[in-house]
Amino acid sequence: EMSWSQHLRSANDFLKVGDEVEAVILTLDREERKMSLGIKQLKPDPWATIDTKYAVGTKHTAKVRNFTNFGVFAELEEGVDGLIHISDLSWTKKIKHPSEFTQLGSDIDVVVLEIDKENSRLSLGHKQLExxxxxxxxxxxxxxxxxxxxxxxxxxxxxxxxxxxxxxxxxxxxxxxxxxxxxxxxxxxxxxxxxxxxxxxxxxxxxxxxxxxxxxxxxxxxxxxxxxxxxxxxxxxxxxxxxxxxxxxxxxxxxxxxxxxxxxxxxxxxxxxxxxxxxxxxxx
CATH class of the missing domain: 2.40.50.140 (Nucleic acid-binding proteins)
Structure with missing residues (x-):
């Protein structure tokens, strides 16, 4: 509930011990004396207008956030990231792992290939720019x-x-x-x-x-x-x-x-x- 992004990250990326934050009460259990809070709800859901702001075929610059064996997770804005499959990185290079192609924190140019609004997922491509x-x-x-x-x-x-x-x-x-x-x-x-x-x-x-x-x-x-x-x-x-x-x-x-x-x-x-x-x- 810290970000609208579907990409899993550590809480340390958002908060530090001792920080004061604003939050929205999501649930309240009086018997258990528990409540759940949310931070992302303080901002509009970017996925509500995803198909207009990041329409299929549009080009953008994203930030490399994470690697997997099958691709790169790149963030377009806070709460909106997508996957660049390893096969969509280059037309000619045989890439075994995404780290051979780019680095964490680096900018990468992408084009939106597919939108899954219901599941808050984006499919991005890099090689398609050429x-x-x-x-x-x-x-x-x-x-x-x-x-x-x-x-x-x-x-x-x-x-x-x-x-x-x-x-x-x-x-x-x-x-x-x-x-x-x-x-x-x-x-x-x-x-x-x-x-x-x-x-x-x-x-x-x-x-x-x-x-x-x-x-x-x-x-x-x-x-x-x-x-x-x-x-x-x-x-x-x-x-x-x-x-x-x-x-x-x-x-x-x-x-x-x-x-x-x-x-x-x-x-x-x-x-x-x-x-x-x-x-x-x-x-x-």
């Missing part, structure tokens, strides 16, 4: 594309890879094996191929091994095709040689025929001249 970069990442980190990355975390199930633009990807142990057969080490910078991109789950699966394995497969596939092209080219060359050879033989044959005709022509001329002389002598 556009979703995964819309752009979808066009950059396409499946099959290769990017340089740095191994920033190693554990039994794989490795976390820091990529350009402040984004992180994941690779299983078999996908961080190098061409020499050894596993990559922490802080090592290597090329990684995108083998899966999931915008909704904000997940990128990477592989270093595939960068050289796929290249080797492509080379094996291209080699037989190259041999076929060479064979076809060789066959075409032999065919051309055979055609030229036939043409050469034909030309030689025609040349011989022409020579024979040229040799026979004078003989025919002399024979005709002899016949003409004999005819003249007979007439005489």
């Amino acid at each position: 556009e979703n970069p995964w819309e752009v990442f979808e066009t950059i980190f396409t499946e099959g594309s290769i990017h340089e990355g740095t191994i920033v975390e190693l554990f039994d199930k794989g490795a976390v890879i820091a990529l350009p633009y402040g984004i992180e990807g994941f690779a299983t142990p078999k996908h961080i094996v190098k061409e020499n057969g050894k596993s990559a080490k922490l802080d090592e910078k290597l090329p990684f191929k995108v083998i899966e991109f999931n915008k909704d789950a904000k997940r990128i699966i990477l592989s270093h091994s595939r960068t050289f394995e796929d290249e080797a497969k492509n080379n094996e596939t291209e080699q037989p095709q190259t041999e076929k092209k060479v064979t076809k080219k060789a066959k075409a060359t032999l065919g051309d040689i055979e055609a030229l050879s036939e043409l050469k033989d034909q030309m030689i044959s025609e040349a011989k025929d022409d020579m024979l005709k040229a040799q026979e022509a004078p003989k025919k001329t002399r024979s005709k001249a002899k016949e003409k002389t004999e005819d003249t002598e007979d007439k005489e």
Whole structure:
């Protein structure tokens, strides 16, 4: 009854021993000689007008009041605080605990995501102040594309890879094996191929091994095709040689025929001249 806030805090945040305060009597039990008092009732209930002062979509600056494993409690004003879920802190960073992102007492910019007036609860967001970069990442980190990355975390199930633009990807142990057969080490910078991109789950699966394995497969596939092209080219060359050879033989044959005709022509001329002389002598 000290604050309209639903966020539990210590009484020491409000009062100290010896303080004089004004209070409202809430209940009175004469038999037990007890009464309950309230301090918050001296002020108007801020939740009565919460949907107009802090409407969904409005932006505000809040004060970080408390951490939990699942998020940050941030106070907009006395009696009004909300929860920023850990998944709503950043679009790109993998945050294990809110203390990695902000500090108690720090200011944090938020946007109102949801209002539960009946239960006096607000859902706040921080990352929503910026556009979703995964819309752009979808066009950059396409499946099959290769990017340089740095191994920033190693554990039994794989490795976390820091990529350009402040984004992180994941690779299983078999996908961080190098061409020499050894596993990559922490802080090592290597090329990684995108083998899966999931915008909704904000997940990128990477592989270093595939960068050289796929290249080797492509080379094996291209080699037989190259041999076929060479064979076809060789066959075409032999065919051309055979055609030229036939043409050469034909030309030689025609040349011989022409020579024979040229040799026979004078003989025919002399024979005709002899016949003409004999005819003249007979007439005489």
